[in-house]
Amino acid sequence: MPAIALGPDHHWQRAHHWPVRVYYEDTDAGGVVFYANYLKFMERGRTEWLRALSIGQQNLALTQGVVFVVSQLDIQYKIPARLDDALTIETLVTYAGRASINFAQRIRREHDTIAQGNIRVGCVDVNSMKATALPVNVRDQISTLTKR
Numbered sequence: 001m002p003a004i005a006l007g008p009d010h011h012w013q014r015a016h017h018w019p020v021r022v023y024y025e026d027t028d029a030g031g032v033v034f035y036a037n038y039l040k041f042m043e044r045g046r047t048e049w050l051r052a053l054s055i056g057q058q059n060l061a062l063t064q065g066v067v068f069v070v071s072q073l074d075i076q077y078k079i080p081a082r083l084d085d086a087l088t089i090e091t092l093v094t095y096a097g098r099a100s101i102n103f104a105q106r107i108r109r110e111h112d113t114i115a116q117g118n119i120r121v122g123c124v125d126v127n128s129m130k131a132t133a134l135p136v137n138v139r140d141q142i143s144t145l146t147k148r
Contacts, residue, residue, distance in 0.1 A: 012106065015090040016049040020107075022085040033081040038115045039073070042105045045089030046121065049103075053141040061126050064135045068121045071100065075117035085109050096142045099123045099131045 026037045050057060061067050081087055088108045095102040100122045107114040125132045134142075 012090055012092065015092040015104075015106075016045070016052055018045045018048040018089045018091070020044065020087045020089055022081055022083055022087065024083060027083050031083040033085075033114075035077065038075065038077070038081075038107060038117075041087065041089050041107055042075075042091075042117060042119065043070075045091040045105055046103060046119070048089075049091045053138075055138060055141060060135065060138075065126045066123050066132055066135060067126050068101075069124055069129075070119060071122040072120040073117055074119075075115060077115045078113050081107070081109060081114045087114065093142055094118070096134065096139065098133050101134070101142065 020041050022033055026033050028034050047057065057068065086109070090106040090108060092104045093101060094104050100120055103119045103121065104116070105119060106116045122131055123134045123138075124130060
């Protein structure tokens with residue numbers, strides 16, 4: 001199967017948006033979001049992106065024997081998020097290959113970008129944990145997104 005790619009003209013307005021509130025448990029003693037929690041927020045954004053496509057990760061594991069694992073990430077922290085902030089996680093597919101999906105993600109507070117990153121997620125067999133092809137239904141859903 002050929003890879004699916006978005007050209008350089010992809011726009012954030014096509015991204016999936018997911019709201020997140022910063023709770024006390026997300027912060028350090030100074031009330032600033034602990035750096036690793038931004039990765040948790042991005043994970044939630046990718047999970048909710050899948051759900052918006054009617055793809056459940058638990059269902060994929062049980063019925064098709066595949067799970068997704070982060071294989072690479074690059075994140076840039078711009079400004080801190082703080083206790084009680086209302087954030088939006090923006091998730092955009094930038095590339096889908098035979099066994100992986102690349103995402104661009106941003107965490108925003110109103111008009112400010114808090115953090116942004118590029119994340120590669122690999123599809124692996126649940127038993128062997130070795131790379132395997134994306135399920136056809138997942139590839140089909142991604143393909144419809146890239147043709148918009």
